[in-house]
Amino acid sequence: KYLQCEHRVSTIHRLLFKANITESHVEKKAHLHLKKVAFSASLLASGSGHTGPFDTHTTLVFKYVLTNIGNAYNPDTGFFIAPVRGVYHFEIKSGAYGHPSHGSATVLVKNDQNVFAAWEHQTSGTMSSSNGVILLLEVGDVVFVRLWHHTRVYDNEHNHSTFSGHLIFTM
Template sequence: MKARTNVTENQVEALKRDGEVKQVAFSASLLASGSGTLGPFNTHTPLTFRYVITNIGNAYNPNTGFFIAPVRGAYHFEFYIGADGANSHASAVVLVKNGEHICIAYEHQTSGYGSSAKGTTLLLEVGDVVFLRLWVDSRIYDNDNHRSTFSGHLLFTM
């Protein structure tokens, strides 16, 4: 009887740990505080979204800007980019998976403010890395209203 109880307790603990891993969601804004524009740069530049709104499961690292998949599954990502008026530079950000460009959000706002957004669902393996990269010769704007954000969450494991 005691052996059965120990096995059951171990199974319950394993299920709890498994359930914790399946809870993955994050949302972060580009700037930790204040307002400003990053770019343009003469090369593609990884972005680090420093103001963490939510980070359930701690799969997003605000020091590197990397999301690292903790479990195999389908994940949905969305990103919104702020574009302040600039005749000579567009705002363009690419979603990157393991070094491969997946999709881009692009806006060329010559005056005033504009924005662009993109979302996609990816099948990720444990350890796959997803991040955002500022496109060469482009800019991105953020302020205290959190106009530029990067979010993702696990839809289901596989």
């Protein structure tokens, strides 16, 4: 009986060791999967034209998704929702045709707080502006782009107005 008990204990130890290795392996794979977050989207899915001007700040919904690894960007709302706590890099680019009364101004917003803007105003010709930022985000933080009131942006098949971001590393 002693040998049977010793054999069972040995078997249990082996199974626990294998279970720990498997659990560790699964955790590592899950952690690696969560690290893959990147998106890039353009304002219009088809056609061409200006969006705006509007009398109020307006959330821009970037419909043409070029990349959405991790599916953290929603092309129906224009919102990027952080899936993991980490450091992220975002960029906005705005294109427009000059107009005497309307410049082009977009603002990157985090949880309803303006973070930075990309602004340009010319009376004629083409114009573009861009900006980028690195942010520490918590799970569930929302990042999106607003068109500033009384301004406009232009887009067509050449993707003049874009919103992009990616996870640099988790925290």
